[in-house]
Amino acid sequence: MAPRNEAGHRSAALRRVLIPLALAQFICSFAGSNMNVMINDISEDLDTSVQGVQVAITIFLLVMAALMIPGGKLTDKYGRKRCFTVGLVIYGVGAVMSAAAPGLGILILGNSILEGVGTALLIPPVYILTTLLFTEVTSRARAFGAISAMGGIGAAAGPLIGGLITSAISWRAAFVFQALVIAIIVVLARNITDPLPPDRTRPFDTGGAILSAVGLVLIVTGILAADNNAWLMITLIIAGALVLVWFLRSVRAKERAGTEPMLSTALFRNRTSNLGLVTQNTQWLLLTGVSFVVAAYLQVVRDYDAVETGVIFTAETAGLLAASLAAERFAKRHAQRTLILAGFLVVIGGTTVLLALVSRTPNVWAFAPGLLLIGLGLGVMLTPSVNIVQSAFGEHQQGEISGLSRSVSNLGSSLGAAIAGTVLVAGITSTPERSYALAMVVLAAVGLVGLVAATFLPRTGSPSGPAQQAISSVQTEFTAPPHKDVSSPFRRPWRTPRR
Known part of the structure; x- marks a missing residue:
C-alpha cells in the first residue's frame, strides 16, 4: 500500500503544480486576443484609430516573440521558478498600468511592453517545468494537453470574456481582471519546486x-x-x-x-522538431489572424459592440474546448501526424466556410459554422505540435527549445495580427467586403502551408495503450543515456532531475 499511496501523493502534487502553469498560459493567450473586441471602445476612449489599436496588439505579440528565446535561456542561469515569478510580477504591473492608461502611449508601455516582457519570462518555464516534472510519456502528454488547451481556450474565449467585461464595466476592467488572475497564479505557484538548481556560471549571449x-x-x-x-x-x-x-x-x-x-544549431538539426515548429507557427497565425479579422470586421463594418462580437466567438471557443477535452483520447488512437493533418484540413475548411457564407448573407450567425470548424481543427492539433517539439530534446536543452518553441508560436500570433490585420485595415472603410475576403484567402493559404509541412512529419504508426506510441518516436533523445548526447562540447553533462 505504501508505494501506491506514495504514487497517489505524487500525482496529486503534480496536479497542483499544473494548475498555475495552465492558468499562466491561459491569461497570456487571453491577453493576446481580448483586445480584439475592444477596438472601438479603446480607440474612442483614447482618441486613436483602429490601426493604432492594431499596432498595440501586434507590438505585444511581437515583444513576446522577440524576447521568448532570451527568456528561455535565462531560466537556466537564474532558475525556472524565479523567472516564472518575476515574469508574473512584471506582467501584473503592466496590466495595472494598462487599466489606468490615459492615452495610447501608456497603453503600449503597459500592455505591449511590460506584459510582453513578463510573458516572455514566465512562459518558457511553464513548458520546461512540465517537461521535467512529468517524466512519464502519458502524463506528460496529458499535461501538455491541459496547458495547450488552456492556451487555445484563452485565445478563443478572450473576445467573449473581454466583450462581457467591456460591456458590463469598461475595457479597463479587462486589464484589472488580468491583474487579479496573475495574483491568484502567484499564490498557487508557491507549490512549485524547481527540479533543477540554477546554474549561475551559465553564460548569457x-x-x-x-x-x-x-x-x-x-x-x-x-x-x-x-x-x-x-x-x-x-x-x-x-x-x-x-x-x-x-x-x-x-x-x-x-x-x-x-x-x-543564444541558440544551439543542434536545435535545427532535428527534422521532426523543425516541422513541428512550422506547424506551431501557422496554427497560432491562423488563430490570431482569424480572431482579429472577424472581430474588426464585425465592429467597424457591421457596428457590433464588444459583447455582441464576443458572443459570436463562442462557436470557436466551443469547438476548441470540445477538441481539447478529447485530445487524450485522440492521442491514444491516432498518430500525432494524423491529428495535425486532420486539424489543418478542418481549419482550412472553416476559413472557406467563413469566406463563402459571410459574403452571401448579412446574418451574423453565418460566422458560427466557420468559427466552430476552426476551433475544432486547432483543438485537435495544438497539443501534438507542442509535444513533438518539446519532447525531441533532453533536459539540458529544454531552456533553449522552450524559448524557441514559444518564440515561434508567438511570432505566428504577431504575424497573424500583422498580415491579416494589414490586409483588412488597408481597405476596411472603402471596400470592406473585398478586404475581408482577401484576408480570409490569405489565412487559407497559410493553412495550406501548415498542411504541407505536416505531410512531411514521420509516420509513427498506430498507438497502442496508454504508452501512446504516437509520441514515442520523438522521445528517444529525451530518454537517451549520456553517450547518446550529440550536443555541442560546451554543454553541461547529462543530469537527471532531482526528486
Missing part, C-alpha cells in the same frame, strides 16, 4: 539576444508598414532578414570558439 530580437522586430514592423509604404516594407523586411543571418553567423562562430550562444 547578450549580443545574440539583441540580434535575434532586432531581426524579428524589423520583419514584423515591415509587414505592418505594407499599407503605408511598399518601399519601407521591403526595406524593413530585407533588413530584418540580414540581421537574422548575422545572428546565425554569430551563433556558428561562438560554437566554433567553444562558447555557448
Whole structure:
C-alpha cells in the first residue's frame, strides 16, 4: 500500500503544480486576443484609430516573440521558478498600468511592453517545468494537453470574456481582471519546486539576444508598414532578414570558439522538431489572424459592440474546448501526424466556410459554422505540435527549445495580427467586403502551408495503450543515456532531475 499511496501523493502534487502553469498560459493567450473586441471602445476612449489599436496588439505579440528565446535561456542561469515569478510580477504591473492608461502611449508601455516582457519570462518555464516534472510519456502528454488547451481556450474565449467585461464595466476592467488572475497564479505557484538548481556560471549571449530580437522586430514592423509604404516594407523586411543571418553567423562562430550562444544549431538539426515548429507557427497565425479579422470586421463594418462580437466567438471557443477535452483520447488512437493533418484540413475548411457564407448573407450567425470548424481543427492539433517539439530534446536543452518553441508560436500570433490585420485595415472603410475576403484567402493559404509541412512529419504508426506510441518516436533523445548526447562540447553533462 505504501508505494501506491506514495504514487497517489505524487500525482496529486503534480496536479497542483499544473494548475498555475495552465492558468499562466491561459491569461497570456487571453491577453493576446481580448483586445480584439475592444477596438472601438479603446480607440474612442483614447482618441486613436483602429490601426493604432492594431499596432498595440501586434507590438505585444511581437515583444513576446522577440524576447521568448532570451527568456528561455535565462531560466537556466537564474532558475525556472524565479523567472516564472518575476515574469508574473512584471506582467501584473503592466496590466495595472494598462487599466489606468490615459492615452495610447501608456497603453503600449503597459500592455505591449511590460506584459510582453513578463510573458516572455514566465512562459518558457511553464513548458520546461512540465517537461521535467512529468517524466512519464502519458502524463506528460496529458499535461501538455491541459496547458495547450488552456492556451487555445484563452485565445478563443478572450473576445467573449473581454466583450462581457467591456460591456458590463469598461475595457479597463479587462486589464484589472488580468491583474487579479496573475495574483491568484502567484499564490498557487508557491507549490512549485524547481527540479533543477540554477546554474549561475551559465553564460548569457547578450549580443545574440539583441540580434535575434532586432531581426524579428524589423520583419514584423515591415509587414505592418505594407499599407503605408511598399518601399519601407521591403526595406524593413530585407533588413530584418540580414540581421537574422548575422545572428546565425554569430551563433556558428561562438560554437566554433567553444562558447555557448543564444541558440544551439543542434536545435535545427532535428527534422521532426523543425516541422513541428512550422506547424506551431501557422496554427497560432491562423488563430490570431482569424480572431482579429472577424472581430474588426464585425465592429467597424457591421457596428457590433464588444459583447455582441464576443458572443459570436463562442462557436470557436466551443469547438476548441470540445477538441481539447478529447485530445487524450485522440492521442491514444491516432498518430500525432494524423491529428495535425486532420486539424489543418478542418481549419482550412472553416476559413472557406467563413469566406463563402459571410459574403452571401448579412446574418451574423453565418460566422458560427466557420468559427466552430476552426476551433475544432486547432483543438485537435495544438497539443501534438507542442509535444513533438518539446519532447525531441533532453533536459539540458529544454531552456533553449522552450524559448524557441514559444518564440515561434508567438511570432505566428504577431504575424497573424500583422498580415491579416494589414490586409483588412488597408481597405476596411472603402471596400470592406473585398478586404475581408482577401484576408480570409490569405489565412487559407497559410493553412495550406501548415498542411504541407505536416505531410512531411514521420509516420509513427498506430498507438497502442496508454504508452501512446504516437509520441514515442520523438522521445528517444529525451530518454537517451549520456553517450547518446550529440550536443555541442560546451554543454553541461547529462543530469537527471532531482526528486
